[in-house]
Ligand SMILES: Nc1nc2c(c(=O)[nH]1)N[C@H]1C(S)=C(S)[C@@H](COP(=O)(O)O)O[C@H]1N2
């Protein structure tokens with residue numbers, strides 16, 4: 001059964017805020033994750049990722065605009081292991097950090113509660129359904145947080161920063177769209193309007209947004 005207000009779109013489209021449709025990652029074959037924010041020792045994680053035990057997980061993905069993609073098989077590293085083994089001992093986050101702000105190669109960013117990031121099913125994924133992540137779906141690495149709406153599932157991750165306070169989006173529109181937690185089962189789609197109402201505002205935008213993202217990718221790949 002899908003969560004309230006969601007329908008199965010039957011595939012994993014390239015999707016997001018239209019402002020990002022023409023932005024693409026520039027570094028695809030090597031992984032560099034800058035760890036920063038309120039930490040004693042900021043540093044960049046690359047090959048160390050290979051020292052963590054990989055995991056596979058099948059989960060559904062829920063975009064705030066009401067489409068869901070089901071039965072996605074992700075492979076990568078559990079975020080909790082990444083945090084406990086590569087972040088805490090080396091970067092040494094301040095005691096009071098509560099939020100994680102993820103920055104992406106396309107300029108996108110998303111902020112989650114550290115507590116939510118440490119849930120058992122949150123991953124830094126590099127494979128979807130047996131293949132390396134495509135540009136469409138977040139190459140080279142993305143966040144997979146199935147209990148949180150798609151907009152928290154940052155693609156093309158480049159930086160992971162730890163903070164005491166939430167980093168709110170800069171534009172007024174995005175501040176309205178983004179819920180601090182974005183939990184799917186509580187229908188935390190946005191702030192200011194109830195989740196069930198946002199369903200009706202978002203749903204009509206899906207087909208045009210997905211088409212525009214796909215066309216932009218095809219133009220980019222043809223270059
Ligand atoms: N870097 C980056 N991450 C992003 C986005 C984006 O535009 N850029 N869009 C978000 C939104 S709104 C959704 S629904 C999902 C879509 O993931 P998909 O394109 O793999 O379907 O990515 C999220 N993560």
Ligand SMILES: [Mo]
Nearest residue numbers: 063064150151
């Ligand atoms: Mo989304």
